[in-house]
Amino acid sequence: MLTxxxxxxxxxxxxxxxxxxxxxxxxGATRVVVQGNTLEDFFTAALEYxxxxxxxxxxxxxxxxxxxxxxxQLLPQIxxxxxxxxxxxxxxxxGVTNRYNGERYSVQLSQVLFxxxxxxxxxxxxxxxxxxxxxxxxxxxxxxxxxxxxxxAVLQSEDAVTSIHAEFEAVSRQLNQIETxxxxxxxxxxxLYNAQARLAAVQAEQLNLESELxxxxxxxxAASGVNxxxxxxxxxxxxxxxxxxxxxxWLEQARSGNFQIRARxxxxxxxxxxxxQRQGAYMPRVSLIAQQQRSDIGYDNTQQxxxxxxxxxxxxxxxxxFAGGSNRAxxxxxxxxxxxxxxELRQTELEVVQRTRTAYLQVKASELRVNAxxxxxxxxxxxxxxxxxxFELGTVNxxxxxxxxxxxxxxxxxxxxxxYDLIRYNLLLKRDAGTLSADxxxxxxxxxxxxxx
Numbered sequence: 001m002l003t004x005x006x007x008x009x010x011x012x013x014x015x016x017x018x019x020x021x022x023x024x025x026x027x028g029a030t031r032v033v034v035q036g037n038t039l040e041d042f043f044t045a046a047l048e049y050x051x052x053x054x055x056x057x058x059x060x061x062x063x064x065x066x067x068x069x070x071x072x073q074l075l076p077q078i079x080x081x082x083x084x085x086x087x088x089x090x091x092x093x094x095g096v097t098n099r100y101n102g103e104r105y106s107v108q109l110s111q112v113l114f115x116x117x118x119x120x121x122x123x124x125x126x127x128x129x130x131x132x133x134x135x136x137x138x139x140x141x142x143x144x145x146x147x148x149x150x151x152x153a154v155l156q157s158e159d160a161v162t163s164i165h166a167e168f169e170a171v172s173r174q175l176n177q178i179e180t181x182x183x184x185x186x187x188x189x190x191x192l193y194n195a196q197a198r199l200a201a202v203q204a205e206q207l208n209l210e211s212e213l214x215x216x217x218x219x220x221x222a223a224s225g226v227n228x229x230x231x232x233x234x235x236x237x238x239x240x241x242x243x244x245x246x247x248x249x250w251l252e253q254a255r256s257g258n259f260q261i262r263a264r265x266x267x268x269x270x271x272x273x274x275x276x277q278r279q280g281a282y283m284p285r286v287s288l289i290a291q292q293q294r295s296d297i298g299y300d301n302t303q304q305x306x307x308x309x310x311x312x313x314x315x316x317x318x319x320x321x322f323a324g325g326s327n328r329a330x331x332x333x334x335x336x337x338x339x340x341x342x343x344e345l346r347q348t349e350l351e352v353v354q355r356t357r358t359a360y361l362q363v364k365a366s367e368l369r370v371n372a373x374x375x376x377x378x379x380x381x382x383x384x385x386x387x388x389x390x391f392e393l394g395t396v397n398x399x400x401x402x403x404x405x406x407x408x409x410x411x412x413x414x415x416x417x418x419x420y421d422l423i424r425y426n427l428l429l430k431r432d433a434g435t436l437s438a439d440x441x442x443x444x445x446x447x448x449x450x451x452x453x
Contacts, residue, residue, distance in 0.1 A: 116280030257434025
């Protein structure tokens with residue numbers, strides 16, 4: 001089986017995600033609606049809820065059933081037959097009519113000794129089962145990373161809304177301060193208008209970010225089937241480990257470990273077996289036949305005065321001679337099918353390599369972006385503090401303070417976005433490289449803490 005030979009920790013330890021109660025399970029039209037709070041809640045719910053994952057699982061089950069069916073065709077086949085008849089025989093030459101009852105019982109065993117088509121059909125069924133299994137785990141990795149991506153998109157939107165609320169309060173305080181100074185004739189009307197315009201802009205941005213938060217929550221609910229509660233937050237002190245290794249090492253890992261590539265490789269191998277299976281139509285088929293029969297009627301149901309027991313053991317050999325060209329056509333079809341699967345494999349490899357390279361570059365860029373965003377956030381915080389102090393001393397005008405305030409909160413949201421992007425790109429890189437494990441997902445869960453009310 002593929003699991004024991006090829007699949008990494010995701011396949012072997014994914015059960016760890018399923019230890020918690022299942023959320024959002026559906027049974028027909030009945031659906032239990034609950035709220036998810038932790039990342040594990042949404043993982044567990046998605047495993048039960050995702051239609052794509054269920055389809056992949058059933059395709060795997062179909063592959064297993066077909067493998068068992070083809071394997072069973074090569075095992076001994078035993079058939080029992082019984083015949084009870086009421087016979088009427090007319091002898092025209094003497095004008096005599098006989099009526100008699102007849103019985104015939106038989107047990108037959110057949111065992112394939114050589115059947116090239118059946119042998120390759122069995123090998124093909126094993127490969128198709130492995131392909132379905134790899135497709136399932138590819139879909140599983142996609143579902144889990146998709147849920148994680150949507151979860152962090154909600155967190156990012158919530159942080160952005162919190163930040164814009166804080167900015168709104170800060171601009172409101174600044175506006176009140178300017179209004180007080182204007183009433184004392186210590187500020188110009190243009191300063192007041194500029195502050196009012198800035199507050200209106202923050203209100204518009206606040207509405208936009210709140211709308212994005214609602215959309216992000218709905219996207220997470222659509223992927224998991226559960227409503228979004230108070231999500232666990234990303235700890236401020238969490239440091240995401242840097243990605244080790246070169247881009248070429250990650251590309252090599254993707255070529256050998258990506259589930260989609262493995263599935264297409266199995267498809268190519270199965271196509272080779274299909275060609276061999278079709279070519280087997282030119283080869284002889286040999287079977288062992290053993291039969292035990294008891295009967296009191298003879299050939300053509302003629303009456304016998306005694307019962308006979310007949311034991312038969314033989315070898316049945318069938319040699320195809322001519323099939324009207326259908327065998328050659330089926331082999332040609334199989335070869336074309338093999339060419340298609342080979343090009344599908346190449347296309348998948350190109351797509352996976354491109355995604356892996358892009359994810360690696362995004363991770364590396366995000367690592368630098370987090371550091372740069374942190375420095376920018378610190379500098380804008382100091383700049384705003386200095387501007388505010390200068391405004392109080394009369395050396396800086398209100399426009400400079402409002403600009404510094406805008407830059408401060410903009411840098412804060414950029415830092416939040418960069419941190420979440422780094423986590424998401426890490427997951428995408430590991431998914432496309434085939435190294436994503438349940439431990440990776442559970443580790444991310446440990447970075448989250450209970451929300452503060």
